[in-house]
Amino acid sequence: MVTGRAAVFLDRDGTLTRPRHYPSRPEHLALADHVGPWLRVLQAQGVALVVVTNQSGLARGYFGATDLDAMHQGLRGQLAAWRVRLDGIYACPHHVDGSVAHLAVRCGCRKPAPGILLRAAGELRLDPARSWMVGDAASDVAAGHRAGCRTALVGPPAPGDTESAVRPDLRTEATWEALRHIAERLGDAGHTRW
Structure with missing residues (x-):
């Protein structure tokens, strides 16, 4: 029995946004490039769109929570131009190597x-077994597998990443290609199974 919606979990830097x-x-x-139209297709298919991002810059003191909120507000604005709304x-x-004591933890x-x-997944009532994690690093793929999702690795391999160690379900050069594949797969399989 299906317990929740399918989702695409998106890493932020280097996946949803250009690397910086x-x-x-x-x-x-x-x-x-080209992610807006495919996110809109997925949204129209009823798929939840959720950004999941490591932001160690907070722990390292490079920026604060207000700065992060402003960045994410700007990101939502860019997506709104494509009529895309993030679910979270x-x-x-x-x-652990941070300089802000309360954030420098494992x-x-x-x-x-x-x-x-x-x-x-818990807060938004999503079903990881019907979902995908899309990212540009081995850590994204590993997190997706551990959460019970299918995974897509996008872009060139990051330094230190070994694809043989992470084994994504899908490998593409660009994020939009992974989103297209997921949207097409969803269109073929419907909402009940992948």
Whole structure:
């Protein structure tokens, strides 16, 4: 029996948005090429769209929670231009090497741990078994697998990533290609199974 909606969980930096090292202002985030139309297709199919992002810049003191909120407000505005609405944005602020004491902790939400995906699934009533995690790093794929999702790895391999170790269900050069594949798969399979 289906317990919740299907979702596409999206890593932010380098997946939903163009790569940038520790973005800290809204103008630092720019949507990846061609993602808007495919996100709109998925949204029309009833798929939840959820950003799940590690943001160790908070723990490292590079920016604050207000800055992160402003970036995400700007991101929502860019997506609104494509008539796309995110169902949620979940950010892990932790890193054990951080300089902000209360955030410099080992946690269960920082990818590759699945906590951030499982929290989103619980709060938004999503079914991980019907969902996909799309990201540009091994940690995204590992988190998706641990949460019970199918996974897509996009873009060139990140330094230190070994594809043989992460084994994504789908490998594409660009995020829009992964979104197209997922949308087509959903269209073929309907809402009851993948």
